[in-house]
Amino acid sequence: MAAPDTPAGGRTSPVPERRPAAIVSHLDIIYRVVGGKRSNTSAIGDDEGESIFRNLIGRGKTVATVQSVHAVKDVSFVAYHGESVGIIGRNGSGKSTLLRAVAGLLPPTNGEVFLAGTPALLGVNAVLMSALSGERNIYIGGQALGLTKAQVKERFEEIVAFSGIGDAVYRPMSTYSSGMAARLRFAISTAAVPDVLMIDEALSTGDAEFRKRSGEKVDEIREKASTVFLVSHSNSTVRDLCDRVLWMHHGRLIADGPTEAILTAYEGWDPKKHPAGPPGIG
Numbered sequence: 001m002a003a004p005d006t007p008a009g010g011r012t013s014p015v016p017e018r019r020p021a022a023i024v025s026h027l028d029i030i031y032r033v034v035g036g037k038r039s040n041t042s043a044i045g046d047d048e049g050e051s052i053f054r055n056l057i058g059r060g061k062t063v064a065t066v067q068s069v070h071a072v073k074d075v076s077f078v079a080y081h082g083e084s085v086g087i088i089g090r091n092g093s094g095k096s097t098l099l100r101a102v103a104g105l106l107p108p109t110n111g112e113v114f115l116a117g118t119p120a121l122l123g124v125n126a127v128l129m130s131a132l133s134g135e136r137n138i139y140i141g142g143q144a145l146g147l148t149k150a151q152v153k154e155r156f157e158e159i160v161a162f163s164g165i166g167d168a169v170y171r172p173m174s175t176y177s178s179g180m181a182a183r184l185r186f187a188i189s190t191a192a193v194p195d196v197l198m199i200d201e202a203l204s205t206g207d208a209e210f211r212k213r214s215g216e217k218v219d220e221i222r223e224k225a226s227t228v229f230l231v232s233h234s235n236s237t238v239r240d241l242c243d244r245v246l247w248m249h250h251g252r253l254i255a256d257g258p259t260e261a262i263l264t265a266y267e268g269w270d271p272k273k274h275p276a277g278p279p280g281i282g
């Protein structure tokens with residue numbers, strides 16, 4: 001699916017270079033979860049699951065099953081250098097799964113993902129260690145993004161200043177509020193300019209001042225011809241930061257276009273009246 005030629009979102013943005021940064025082609029992600037136990041005589045015939053211990057079936061014993069969750073269904077799109085792409089949709093619609101797959105953290109069950117360059121995934125679950133201080137996490141996170149120790153040292157003050165957490169940087173992250181932790185994650189993830197920055201909800205906990213600074217940072221990253229993906233339930237954050245939006249519904253990409261057009265349709269949709277999806281879209 002092609003990106004819009006002229007961004008018409010809630011913000012002005014640099015004209016994107018038309019070089020693909022991410023190509024997603026007929027992507028399916030199916031999670032297989034081992035565990036759901038059932039003291040049934042048969043798990044065969046269950047659409048969602050299949051028994052892995054079929055030999056036990058029929059003995060009236062509890063059996064382990066593999067549940068399948070088809071989280072992303074036949075999703076295709078191309079994102080370009082310099083674009084900032086929001087991913088919206090209701091809970092469980094597949095946004096985070098799509099983001100993680102594009103970041104290369106989840107192997108496609110079917111289809112393909114091509115990414116030009118190195119991704120940095122910044123999410124609420126970013127791997128920072130809560131028992132360690134913010135300082136230690138800056139070093140670990142910075143090096144995980146490809147910076148040398150000396151480069152992290154050089155940028156340390158800037159990262160702390162950007163996060164706004166002050167001296168708390170020397171305290172264990174377990175003592176941080178969720179907003180402080182999110183701000184530090186964002187500051188670490190943007191310390192090196194990644195080719196593709198992926199943000200999963202992390203900005204929603206920031207205050208207005210931090211959102212302004214993070215918006216400027218996102219612009220800076222995009223101007224360096226990187227691509228930003230943002231998963232968010234906050235339509236205002238998406239309006240502020242994105243010029244294009246992908247709308248996920250039940251694992252499918254049902255709309256892809258300029259921010260304002262897609263968000264207006266999303267906000268006007270009544271899921272109680274149209275639970276299968278908005279009429280006329282998809």
Ligand SMILES: Nc1ncnc2c1ncn2[C@@H]1O[C@H](COP(=O)(O)OP(=O)(O)OP(=O)(O)O)[C@@H](O)[C@H]1O
Nearest residue numbers: 031033069071089090091092093094095096097098
């Ligand atoms: N690790 C996992 N194992 C099994 N199923 C999963 C896993 N992660 C997500 N799912 C399932 O995949 C589907 C899509 O989840 P996903 O987290 O991608 O949705 P989302 O749109 O990001 O949701 P939310 O807005 O609530 O964060 C859901 O049905 C969810 O239960």
